[in-house]
Structure formats: C-alpha cells, structure tokens
Amino acid sequence: MDLSVVVVAKTRDVLSVLPGDPLGRAAEARRRALRSPSDREDFVAARLLAVRALQAAGAGDIAPAALHQSCAVCGGAHGRPLPVSGLHVSWSHSRGWVAAGASPAALGVDVEVFADAATGETGVGGLPLEALTPSERSLLATAPDPARAFRLAWAAKEACVKAGVAQLDGLGRVGVLAGPDRLVPSYGALLLSSRAFRGANAAAASAAPVSWHTLGGRGELAHLPGSGRPVGAPA
C-alpha cells in the first residue's frame, strides 16, 4: 500500500543537514519580505524538508525550485502547494519547528509549538474555543492539560484544512479529538495521526496511512513509532 511520508524536525537541524539549494523565484521573494530572521529560517527549512519528504516518497532528484503554490482565492503564489511529480506535498512551520509530507494521496500536515511552555499558561482561558466542536469543548473542560489538548486538536484541524477537506472558518464543525491526548482515527475519507515532541505537536491528515519520521544527523529519515513518550522527552 502506498504510504504518506511525513517528516518533523527542528528548523536548525534541517538547515544544518539538508543542502541549502535555492528556492523558486516566488518563494524567494516571499522569504525576503519576512522581517524576522527566524521566520525566514522556518520558511526555508519547511521547503527543504518538503523536498526531502518528496524524495523519500519517490519524487526523484528534485530541487526546492520545483515547489510551487497557488492560492485558491487570488491565484497568487501562496496557499496550497501544487503536486510535484504526481505527489501531493504539504508543509508547516511554527517557531523553530517544521513538518513536511509527501504522498500519492491527499495530504495535509501541521506542526504547532507549545506557546504556553514559556508562559506557564494553563486552563482554557485565552483558547479560541470556537474552533472546537461542542464535544471537544466538553473534553477540554475535564482535560488534565486543556492547552495541550487544544494544540493537538488545532494541529489536526489545520492538517484537514491543508488537505483540502475543511475551511479555516469552519473548524468548529470539524471533530478530531477522541480524548484529551488522542485523535479520532479519521475525518471524512482522511486518516488522522499525530506525534508529540518535546515542545511541539505535529498532525497529519491523509487518504493514505502515514509513516512518521524525523531527520537524522546525515539527512536520513528516522522512523517515529506510533506510541511511547514524546520524542526528545527525558527517559
């Protein structure tokens, strides 16, 4: 069976081990327009990791300039990535973390950094609960760590948006949480899965089963099994 390949890594690891081949012209113009150096690094790393995921999924020897985006609203060179070599591709970045996936089937990936790790924020205060279904709100009300449960839900909903089966303004109708730390197995025709890292959550929505990886020190992909403690957590 065809698998979706998803890779999650820290921006600094991507930039240190993957070749820094030039972006395409439209992406390079967008990169230059970003003010923050760390935003520019995340922007580049997500695309380099997308190339790595495409190669692992069988796209062959492609370069970052092969990545193109097309906005469904204005037609501009942003928004959903176009398929490359017949493979769907998706990427995401969040303050020092990047995720990317490639698949012969529909696919969306998202990574979310734990904002509250720094602030120590707990509880449901400040969370945009309108992005949750009524049953997800009930789950959060009794969750030991509501912010963590929200992040997991948010990443999965974003992945559904990126896969093209949900709208950003309709997330409150997209049910993805089965428990405070668990996703439902599927949303519509898409399989949902996630991995927890020390400092970030990643989620994928794909019509094909997902094979999760992180990036090794020589650019190789290291498989991430489906259970156990968060990657990078102390033993």
Ligand SMILES: [Zn+2]
């Ligand atoms: Zn647009």
